[in-house]
Every structure is written in structure tokens, then in C-alpha cells.
Amino acid sequence: MSACDGCLRRSALIAALAAHIERARRNHRHIAELLALGEEDLLDALGGGRRGDLERAREGFDPVQARERISAAGLHAVCRHDGAYPPRLTQAADAAAVLHVAGDPGRLAALAIEDAPAVAVVGARRAGHDGLEVARGLGRGLAAAGVTVVSGMALGIDSAAHAGALEVGGPTLAVLASGADVPYPPSKRGLYREIVRTQAAISEMPPGFRPFRWCFPARNRTIAGLAMLTIVVEATERSGSLITAELAQDLGRAVGAVPGPVSAPRAAGSNALLRDGALVIRHAQDALDEALGIGVATALTSHRAQDLERPLRALLARVEDGCDTVSDLAATPAEAQSALAGLSELELLGFLRRVPGGRYVRCS
Amino acid sequence: MLARVSTFAIDGFASRRVSVEVDLRTGLPAFTIVGRGDAAVRESRERVHAALLNSGFAFPQRRITVNLAPAHLRKIGPGFDLATACGVLAASEQIPSAALERWAVFGELGLSGDVRRCRGVLAVAEGTRRDRIAGLIVPRECAREAALVDDVVVAGVSSLRQVAALLRGGEVPELPALAPAPKRDAPAEQPDLADVRGHAGAVRALTVAAAGGHNLLLSGPPGTGKTMLAARLPSVLPPLTRAEAIAVTRIHSIAGMYTGQELIRRRPLRAPHHTISPSGLVGGGMLPSPGEASLAHNGVLFLDELSEFSRSALEALRQPLEDGTVAIVRRQRTVMFPTRFQLVASTNPCPCGHAGSPRCRCTEADMARHRRKLSGPLLDRMDLIVPMPRPAAEALDGGPTTSSAEVLAAVLEARERQAERLAGSGLTTNAALSPRLLREHVCADAAAHALLRGAYERGTLSARGHQRVLRVARTIADLEGSACVRAHDVKEALGLREEHAVEGARAA
Numbered sequence: 016m017s018a019c020d021g022c023l024r025r026s027a028l029i030a031a032l033a034a035h036i037e038r039a040r041r042n043h044r045h046i047a048e049l050l051a052l053g054e055e056d057l058l059d060a061l062g063g064g065r066r067g068d069l070e071r072a073r074e075g076f077d078p079v080q081a082r083e084r085i086s087a088a089g090l091h092a093v094c095r096h097d098g099a100y101p102p103r104l105t106q107a108a109d110a111a112a113v114l115h116v117a118g119d120p121g122r123l124a125a126l127a128i129e130d131a132p133a134v135a136v137v138g139a140r141r142a143g144h145d146g147l148e149v150a151r152g153l154g155r156g157l158a159a160a161g162v163t164v165v166s167g168m169a170l171g172i173d174s175a176a177h178a179g180a181l182e183v184g185g186p187t188l189a190v191l192a193s194g195a196d197v198p199y200p201p202s203k204r205g206l207y208r209e210i211v212r213t214q215a216a217i218s219e220m221p222p223g224f225r226p227f228r229w230c231f232p233a234r235n236r237t238i239a240g241l242a243m244l245t246i247v248v249e250a251t252e253r254s255g256s257l258i259t260a261e262l263a264q265d266l267g268r269a270v271g272a273v274p275g276p277v278s279a280p281r282a283a284g285s286n287a288l289l290r291d292g293a294l295v296i297r298h299a300q301d302a303l304d305e306a307l308g309i310g311v312a313t314a315l316t317s318h319r320a321q322d323l324e325r326p327l328r329a330l331l332a333r334v335e336d337g338c339d340t341v342s343d344l345a346a347t348p349a350e351a352q353s354a355l356a357g358l359s360e361l362e363l364l365g366f367l368r369r370v371p372g373g374r375y376v377r378c379s
Numbered sequence: 380m381l382a383r384v385s386t387f388a389i390d391g392f393a394s395r396r397v398s399v400e401v402d403l404r405t406g407l408p409a410f411t412i413v414g415r416g417d418a419a420v421r422e423s424r425e426r427v428h429a430a431l432l433n434s435g436f437a438f439p440q441r442r443i444t445v446n447l448a449p450a451h452l453r454k455i456g457p458g459f460d461l462a463t464a465c466g467v468l469a470a471s472e473q474i475p476s477a478a479l480e481r482w483a484v485f486g487e488l489g490l491s492g493d494v495r496r497c498r499g500v501l502a503v504a505e506g507t508r509r510d511r512i513a514g515l516i517v518p519r520e521c522a523r524e525a526a527l528v529d530d531v532v533v534a535g536v537s538s539l540r541q542v543a544a545l546l547r548g549g550e551v552p553e554l555p556a557l558a559p560a561p562k563r564d565a566p567a568e569q570p571d572l573a574d575v576r577g578h579a580g581a582v583r584a585l586t587v588a589a590a591g592g593h594n595l596l597l598s599g600p601p602g603t604g605k606t607m608l609a610a611r612l613p614s615v616l617p618p619l620t621r622a623e624a625i626a627v628t629r630i631h632s633i634a635g636m637y638t639g640q641e642l643i644r645r646r647p648l649r650a651p652h653h654t655i656s657p658s659g660l661v662g663g664g665m666l667p668s669p670g671e672a673s674l675a676h677n678g679v680l681f682l683d684e685l686s687e688f689s690r691s692a693l694e695a696l697r698q699p700l701e702d703g704t705v706a707i708v709r710r711q712r713t714v715m716f717p718t719r720f721q722l723v724a725s726t727n728p729c730p731c732g733h734a735g736s737p738r739c740r741c742t743e744a745d746m747a748r749h750r751r752k753l754s755g756p757l758l759d760r761m762d763l764i765v766p767m768p769r770p771a772a773e774a775l776d777g778g779p780t781t782s783s784a785e786v787l788a789a790v791l792e793a794r795e796r797q798a799e800r801l802a803g804s805g806l807t808t809n810a811a812l813s814p815r816l817l818r819e820h821v822c823a824d825a826a827a828h829a830l831l832r833g834a835y836e837r838g839t840l841s842a843r844g845h846q847r848v849l850r851v852a853r854t855i856a857d858l859e860g861s862a863c864v865r866a867h868d869v870k871e872a873l874g875l876r877e878e879h880a881v882e883g884a885r886a887a
Contacts, residue, residue, distance in 0.1 A: 141742050170743045202747055340768045341580030341874070347780045348586060351579035355874030356867045363833050363870075369877060371734035371746070373580075373599070373766025 016120055020078040022094030022112040027081060028054055028073055029112075030221050035061040037227040046229050047236065047262075051109035081221070088196040088222035091120040101126040103133075104240040106266055111219030111237055117195040118215035122186055126163060126241060133163040133188070134306050135242035135263070137235075137256040138172025139249040139281055144370040146249035146281070147175040148378060149273055149298075153246065154179025154187065156299020160312040163188055165241045167234060168199075168216070172248045172256075174206055181209055188241065189216040192234040194224035232258050239263035244306045246271045246296050250284030257284050260293070269305055271296040323364075330357045331366055331377075339374045380404075382469035382476050385483040386462035387506045388447075388454050389499040389633055391667055391707070391714025394506035398448045399459060401466030406442035412463070414447030416454045423457060426488045427464045434492030434539045439471040453712065458497045461486035461516070464539055465546070478546040482534075483507045486518045492539040496520040498635040501628055504528040514551070516542060522554050523640035524632060527625065557640055569645070570611050573782040577774030581608055584765040584875050586786050589615045590793035591854030592808030594700075594722040594760050596685070598877065599767030600732040605725035606650070608767070609681045612723060613646040614783040615790055616679075623677045626717060630676055634669050647678035649720075653687035657695035667707045667714045672699045675720035685724040686752045693757050696722075700760050721810075722760065726753060762810060762847045764877045793857040809854045814846060821853050823864035830869045841878060848872045 018026075029036075029050070039061060040046060052060060054073070062069050085092050093099045094113045101123065104110045116123050126133055136153050138146065150172045154164045158180035166173040168189040180187035189210050193199035195218040198207035210216055219237065220230065235255060239245055239262035247270070250256040260270045271294035275282020289295060296302050303312045323331065330344070338344050341358070345351035358375055361367040367375045380403045387394040410424050431438045445463055447454050462484040469476040485503045487495040496518045504525040507515045514532035517525045522535025534551045536542050545551065575582060581597065585608060588595040595612075597605040619627065624642040631637035631647075651660060651671040662670035672680060682688060699705040699718035706713050728734035729741040730749050741749075798807050800820055806812065812820065831848065834840040840848065849864070852872040856864045 141740075200744075202744060340766070342577050342768060342770050342774065345579040346774070346777070348579050348583040348786075351583040352871055355580060355583070356870035359834075359870040359873040362839060362873075363830065363837065365837075369839070371728045371766075372739075373728075373768040373877065 016091055016093055016099045016124065017097055018082075018092040018094035018113045019096050022096065023078050023081045023092070024073065024076045025054060026111075026113040026219065026221055027076055028057065028069075029219075030224055031069060031072060032057060032061050033224075033227050033230075035063075036229050040229040046232055047109050050233060050236075084222055085115060088194070089117065090195050090222055091116045093120075093123065099124040099127050101131075101241055102129065103243070104237065107236065107240050109236065110240060114217050114219055114237075115195040115222065116215050116217050118211035119213065120215065122163070122188055122215035123217055125186065126188075130243075131163070132161065132306050133165050133242045134302055135165040135238045135245040135259065136172065136176035136248060137166055137238065137245065137259050138247055138285070139251060139254055139256065140169050140171040140173075141281065142171040142175070142249045143279075143281060144374070144376055146172060146273075146275070148368060148376050150175035150248045151179035151182075152378065153248070153273075153296070153299050153302060154181075155183050157302055157306075158185055158187060159183040160299075160303050160307070161186070162303065162306055162312075163241075165190060165238055167191070167231075167238055168203055168206065168210070170200060170203070174203055176248075177206060177210060181214070185214045187214045189214070190234055190238050190241070191216055191218040192220075192226040192230035194218055194220050194222045196222045197225065199226060231255060235259040236262050239266060239268065242268065244269040244271060244294075244302065246273065246302060247285045247288055247293075248273045249275055249281050250288075251281055252283045252287065254284045257288070260288055269294060271302065271305060273297070323366075327357055327361060330354070331361055334358075334361075334367060334375050335377055339376065341373065380470045380472070382466045382479070384462045384466045384469070384479050385510075385512055386459060386485050387483065387503040388452055389456070389458075389502055390452065392502070392630065392633065392669070392673075392716045394499065394502040395452055396506060396510050397452065397454065397459070397462075399462040399466045400446040400448060401463070401470040402444045402446070403439055403441045403467075403470045404444075408440045408442065410443045410445075412445040412447070414445075414450050414454060415452065416447060416459070417456070419457045420447070420454050420459055423460050423463055423488075426457070426460050426490060427467065429490040430460075430464055430488040430492040430539050431467065433490060434543075436468060436473055436539075436543070437471065439467065441471075443467065443470075456498065457487040457495075458485050458499070458503075460488035461494060461539070461542065464488060465542060468543060474543050474546045478548070481513045482516050482546070483510075483512045483514070484516045484542075486516070486521075486536070488539065494518045494536050494538060494542070499629075499633040500524045501527060501625070501632045501637075504531055504533070505625075505629070507531050516545070519552075519555055523557070524628075524637070526554055527628065527642055569614055569783075570607075571614055571783045572611050572786055573779035575604065575608060575611065575779070576777060577770030577780075578604060578608065578767060579780055580874075581765055581767050582781060582786075584763050585612060586615065586789065587851060587854055587858065587875065588612065588721070588723070588763055589786070589790045590858050591762075591797070591851065592721055592810035593762035593851060593854065594810070595724070595763045595765065596758070596761045597723070597725045597765055597767050598728045599725070600727065600734075600769060603767045603769050605767055606681070606683055609650070609679070609683075609723045609725065610648060611783065612679050612721070613648050615786040616646050616721075617787075617791055617794055619644060619646060619677060627677050630669050630673050630716070634674060636674070647675055648681060649675040649678070650681040650683060653682070653684050655688070655692055657689070657692045660692050661695045661699055661705045661707075661718070662716050663707050663709075667709055667716075669716045670705075672696060672705060672718040672720060673716040676717045678720055680720040680722050682722070682724040685726045685757070686749065696757060700757075722757070724757065724761070728766065759843060762851050763875050765875055766877050789858055792860070793854065796857045796860070797854075809850055809857070812850060812853075817846065817850055817853070821849055821864055822862060823849065823852070823869070824866070826866035827852065827864050827869045830866055830873070834873055839878070840873070840876075844876055844878050848876055851875060
């Protein structure tokens with residue numbers, strides 16, 4: 016697993032041009048087009064008055080020093096000429112030259128095998144609890160069947176998908192817009208640590224890099240490129256996840272979406288995808304059928320409601336019907352007592368999860 | 380000529396004996412008071428002077444020195460007026476000095492010689508008994524308050540002249556008749572749990588909180604009845620014992636908030652506004668006076684909108700919560716107030732208040748910020764964390780689910796079981812158990828322990844929550860009349876601790 020000098024130089028150049036690319040983005044330049052350019056053309060397109068300085072910096076680039084920085088940050092680097100680089104990514108002209116890996120490099124190398132299964136689960140940062148629960152369930156079900164769950168570690172759906180995969184021990188891959196050694200968003204530091212401990216976080220940007228706004232759509236192209244199927248769980252009409260879906264479509268990959276209530280703005284984007292012909296994904300089994308072929312793998316269903324004792328089963332049914340708080344389930348304190356005990360038991364058995372506001376939601 | 384009169388100074392929660400020594404000698408007429416008095420004590424000279432003359436006594440044209448001993452103790456307030464006046468009268472032989480040995484004297488004087496009500500009379504009366512002084516002369520309006528203490532002859536006086544008559548061998552005036560109890564103390568007016576509609580879970584939580592003395596955090600959107608529920612906690616707590624009632628009355632008297640004639644019988648409920656300062660909450664000020672935490676002693680302190688309170692105010696509550704007493708240090712002196720209260724707090728589940736419903740527009744970052752504001756010293760002390768979602772419409776139309784009397788009966792039984800088990804340890808409730816005592820008394824079966832371990836491993840319970848849940852499960856078992864904590868007690872206790880509200884989900 017290594018990176019060649021040329022690719023490292025290109026990676027350094029992109030990082031040095033980051034502020035220029037950001038300015039170009041504000042001037043409505045197409046990021047994918049820019050990233051597909053050669054080094055000389057990039058400098059021509061963006062360098063402007065500082066082209067000379069940038070040119071000199073590029074010529075003075077020291078690959079040995081760059082490798083030292085990467086290993087000092089505890090990262091591994093893989094360039095597109097290396098055998099460990101995922102072949103699916105090379106399809107795109109604008110694919111990252113170098114991928115930096117934090118954590119277990121084997122998680123990325125596993126995708127270098129032809130047809131290694133990987134599914135992207137992306138969606139809104141402001142997601143509802145039901146959406147989060149679905150994303151978590153998808154992460155869990157896919158990972159348990161050995162499918163790599165690819166996402167962006169953003170707030171909301173992305174993180175829930177990673178967390179679901181972590182629950183069953185992976186595999187999962189977080190694609191970051193920052194350097195692979197920089198937890199972004201910072202509030203997901205805990206999740207980042209968990210991912211890096213047993214799984215991997217990757218980024219095309221060099222260590223220590225702090226993201227510009229253009230880095231997020233750029234990161235999305237890596238997510239779409241890595242996955243054979245991209246699933247949007249919840250997305251508003253202007254969501255960045257729709258960019259990921261579009262990129263996946265451009266690459267000729269399958270796109271799926273989880274249906275949401277038609278009246279909910281937070282599911283408007285994902286519902287629109289379905290109208291445009293995206294696959295309907297209801298649960299992990301739908302995703303597995305699409306990714307691996309129908310009936311190849313069965314999503315694990317560890318919790319079977321039929322096996323529950325009758326009162327618990329009745330309680331679960333009432334929660335599923337929408338009586339999802341203690342006060343909805345019980346009219347008197349004595350009833351509340353047994354409802355509380357029953358709900359806790361169902362929570363411990365993994366049927367229910369408590370969400371803020373005193374509600375219980377069904378785990379998928 | 381020298382005269383000596385006994386009186387008391389209020390020093391925090393305690394009363395300390397003060398000897399008023401009055402010395403008359405020849406010299407240029409002068410009137411000085413020494414012995415670390417505050418402004419009210421210095422002004423006392425003018426009141427005493429006018430009161431003596433207006434009551435028809437002579438004011439000695441001599442050099443008068445008044446010493447309030449012991450000199451190191453700071454003397455606060457106008458309560459020394461009457462003792463000073465008696466001292467001057469005795470020193471100038473207008474009343475017999477010997478008669479003063481049997482009495483302690485406490486009260487403020489008006490310029491006409493009338494005797495006015497003062498704060499802290501109950502504490503003074505307790506001091507009188509402690510120091511074995513036979514009688515206590517107090518303002519007539521406070522006579523009933525002083526008479527709450529046994530074994531002290533209380534003389535309620537309304538004028539300086541009456542004091543002189545008494546000391547010259549007159550009759551001890553009878554206590555003023557009890558006025559009819561004011562209407563608002565009538566039991567019918569006390570808020571009752573029967574007023575609550577829906578919220579069966581929260582009512583159950585309140586029962587458990589009352590039974591074990593547990594601190595309770597209610598989390599729910601605005602307007603669901605968190606305040607209403609908290610206001611009903613005193614109605615399901617055991618009645619005050621006589622000793623507790625005296626302590627409560629004494630604090631209210633010291634704070635100048637007691638005008639009654641009988642002991643305060645209801646457990647106090649204090650609900651300070653969230654803009655309160657640290658010293659307002661735990662007591663303080665230049666002349667230390669009790670804060671809300673002390674006024675809630677033996678009762679309930681309710682902090683509505685916990686996250687809106689200033690960090691420093693909440694921080695200041697830590698010691699009182701832990702020790703049951705607060706020490707206020709002022710100019711090298713420490714005064715103590717008792718603060719053994721049950722804490723009930725309420726909070727919105729998220730900044731907009733609608734968490735969990737489609738109306739909520741808060742981002743994960745908003746929620747994290749909200750939790751950060753909540754977390755801290757107080758949360759470590761909350762045994763029960765209970766959501767209060769908006770009740771369904773049917774529940775609002777329905778009848779009462781229970782009544783305070785019904786709940787109180789269950790609470791009393793559970794308290795009795797705790798007292799029996801904890802006899803000899805000096806504790807009375809499960810909430811007060813130290814981790815070591817908890818292990819000793821919890822008597823949980825294997826299934827209960829396995830459940831707790833499962834919840835911890837699943838990440839739905841924090842390490843700190845583990846202890847808290849076990850404590851609450853112990854109380855639930857007491858409510859059930861069970862000697863041991865069983866699995867379903869633990870399950871219910873787990874349901875009564877919504878750590879999400881404060882800890883945040885792990886990983887995602």
C-alpha cells in the first residue's frame with residue numbers, strides 16, 4: 016500500500032489551490048470539471064496572478080517530506096496506481112489521486128477486490144428519529160451481511176448509518192471532507208474514534224486539512240464512486256445527498272431511496288428521487304437484494320416479535336400503532352408501572368429505542 | 380451603677396446569648412453602645428432615648444455606656460432595643476435589677492415606647508430554654524411564636540411601660556388569643572394530585588420520588604404541567620414531625636417570612652425564578668440571611684427551566700445538596716443554615732421544546748448544546764429523569780387517575796419500611812444511601828443485576844446511572860412491600876431514567 020510521487024504532488028497541489036477552488040465555486044464553476052483537469056490546466060484555470068508562486072511551489076514539492084507528514088499523522092496513503100486503490104473509483108475522470116486512510120487500511124483494501132460489495136447510506140443532517148432509526152437499521156443489516164457501509168460521518172443520517180454498522184462490528188468506511196486525521200464535524204469526535212479504532216476513515220486531502228465548502232460535494236463524488244448502490248434515507252429538496260445520488264447516477268450506479276411521508280418536507284427530496292425512478296428501499300433486505308442479488312443474503316433479524324410473551328407483544332403492537340409514550344399507554348399510575356417495566360424490557364431486548372421527548376420507536 | 384440584661388443575637392440559624400451591660404457614671408452626659416453592632420444597633424440609642432422619655436421614665440443625665448457582650452460576635456438588627464432600655468432603667472434604679480435575672484428580653488422599640496415585632500423570635504425562645512432562663516419578654520405580636528417552645532414563660536408585651544410593670548412584680552400578661560386560621564392555609568386549598576389529567580407515568584415517578592426522597596428532573600415541552608406536578612409533591616410527602624416543623628418555622632421567622640401563631644405544618648415549596656443569584660439561592664448577603672435552599676429545608680425546592688439558571692447559581696447548590704447544610708463565610712465568620720430539601724427541576728427537552736415531535740426544528744448541534752448546558756453538578760444528583768410529553772386530548776377530558784391521599788398512604792408505608800431497615804444508620808430514605816450502604820441494603824436478586832448489566836452494556840445506561848437506577852429500584856420494591864429488589868423493579872426504574880435527555884445517545 017503506497018502512493019507514487021506524481022499522485023502525492025497532485026494531492027498537494029489541490030490542497031494548495033483549495034482557496035482558489037472555493038473562489039471558483041462561488042463563481043459557479045463546476046467542481047467536477049475542475050478536479051478532472053491536469054495539473055498545468057488547473058494552474059492555468061485557477062492560478063491567476065499567483066500562478067508563478069504556485070508553479071515554483073509545485074516544482075519544489077518533496078515527496079519524501081510528504082510521506083513523512085502522512086506517517087507522522089498515523090495515516091496510510093494509497094494512490095490510483097496502487098493495487099489497493101478501489102477499482103470502482105477509477106471509473107470517474109475526476110477521482111481522487113490519493114486516498115489517505117486513518118484506522119485499518121485493510122477496510123479500504125477490501126474494496127480493491129473486483130465486485131467487493133459496498134453500499135452508501137446518506138441523508139439529511141437534520142433527520143427525524145424514524146429516519147435515524149431506519150439508517151441505523153440499514154447500517155446494521157448491510158454490515159452484518161458483510162457489505163461495506165460507506166457514508167460521510169455528517170450529523171444525522173450519515174452518523175446513524177455508521178453507528179448501525181459499528182453495532183455489528185463493521186465493515187464501514189467514513190469518507191471525510193477534512194483530512195483523514197481531522198474529525199469533522201467536531202461534535203462527532205466520539206464516533207470518529209470508534210470508526211478509526213476498528214474501521215477506517217478516508218480522505219483525499221492531506222493530513223491536517225480543514226475543509227472548504229467545495230470539499231463536501233467533492234467528498235460526495237468519492238462516496239458515490241466507492242458504492243455500487245447509493246441509498247438516500249431522508250433528504251430535503253435542496254439536500255447535498257441528492258448531489259451524491261446524481262453523481263452515482265452519472266457513474267451508472269444504482270440509486271435507492273427510503274420512502275417518507277409525502278407531507279414531510281424533510282423527505283421531499285428522497286420522495287422525489289423515488290418518483291424519478293429510484294429503487295424503493297424499505298429495510299436492509301431490500302438493499303441486500305439490490306446489492307448482492309435477490310436471495311443471496313438474508314438480513315439478520317435477531318428480534319422476532321412472535322417469540323415474545325403475550326403482554327409484551329401486545330405492548331409492542333400498541334407502540335407500533337403510535338401509542339409511543341408512557342402517558343399514551345397508561346391511564347393510571349398502576350398501569351404506568353407495568354408499562355414502564357414492559358417498555359424497558361422491550362428496550363433491553365432491542366425491539367424499542369427511546370428518543371428525546373419520552374417517545375419509544377421501533378428498531379428496524 | 381451597673382445593670383445586666385440577657386438577650387439573644389441571631390447568628391445564621393442559631394441564636395447566641397448576648398449580655399447587655401449598662402454602666403452609669405458621673406461625667407458629661409453621653410450615650411454610647413459598643414460591641415460590634417450594625418447600623419440598626421447604633422440607631423438604637425435614639426429610639427431608646429425617646430421611648431424612655433415618652434413612656435414617662437427619666438433618662439439619666441449621666442455618662443451611659445452600653446456593652447453588648449461577647450464583643451467578638453456581630454450584632455444585627457433592632458432586637459436589642461428593649462434589652463438596652465431595660466438595662467438603662469435598671470441601672471438608674473427605676474426598676475429592680477434583681478427581677479431581670481429571671482428574664483431574657485428581645486424586641487424593637489418605637490419612639491413612643493411601643494414594642495414592635497422582630498424576626499427570629501422562635502430561635503430566641505429556643506435559646507432561652509437552652510440557656511435555662513425562666514422567662515422571655517417579647518413583643519406581644521410574637522408571643523405565640525415564642526410560646527411554641529415548651530418550658531419557657533413567655534410575656535408578650537406591647538409597651539415599655541408594661542415591661543416595667545411586669546418587672547416590678549406585676550402579673551405575666553396572658554398570651555394573645557389565637558386568631559382564626561387564615562383561609563389560605565385551609566387543607567382544602569392544598570393542591571391535590573386529583574387535579575392532574577393524564578401523565579400517569581409522571582405521577583408514578585412523583586410517587587417514587589416522594590417515597591424514597593429522590594431528586595426528580597421533569598423534561599417536557601412548555602405547558603404540559605411540569606410546574607403543576609411539582610407543586611403537588613408536598614401533598615404526598617409525610618407530614619412534618621414536630622422537630623422538623625420547628626426548624627421550618629424558625630428559618631421562616633429568621634427570614635422575616637413568618638407572621639403566623641402556630642407551627643408551619645405544611646412542607647414548604649420554594650420555586651425561585653431562574654434569574655436568581657447564587658446568594659439568593661443558598662443564602663448570603665452582607666448580613667447573612669437564609670436563601671431559597673434553606674427556606675425549602677424539609678420541603679421541596681423546585682427549579683423551573685433548569686437550563687436557564689446561571690451556572691454559578693447551580694454550582695452554589697452543590698454543597699447544600701451534598702451536606703444538607705450551607706456554610707456562608709463573611710468577614711472571618713461562618714454562619715450555617717440547614718438545607719435538607721428535595722430537589723425537583725424541569726427543563727425543555729430541546730431548545731424549542733418539541734423534541735421528538737415533527738414540530739421540533741432543532742438540529743443535533745442544538746440538542747448537544749442544550750445537553751451541555753444541563754449537564755453538570757446538579758444532574759449527578761438526579762435519580763429520576765422523566766419525560767412529560769403533551770398528554771393526548773382524551774386524557775385531558777378524562778377523570779382524575781389518583782389522589783394525593785391515595786399516593787400518600789403508599790408513600791407512608793414505603794417510608795416506614797425504609798426507616799425500619801435503616802434504623803441506627805441515622806438515615807431515613809433510600810435517596811440518602813451512600814454507595815456502600817446501598818450495596819448493603821439493596822438485596823437485589825440475580826435477575827435484577829443481570830438486567831442492569833445488560834442495560835449498561837447496551838449503552839442505554841451510564842456508569843453513574845447504574846447506581847441511581849438501583850437506588851430507585853430499592854424504593855420501588857419498598858412501595859411494593861418487597862424485601863428484595865426484583866427484576867421488574869429494576870425494569871421500572873430503568874423506565875424512569877431517561878438518560879437521553881441529558882447524556883445523549885452514544886456514537887450517533
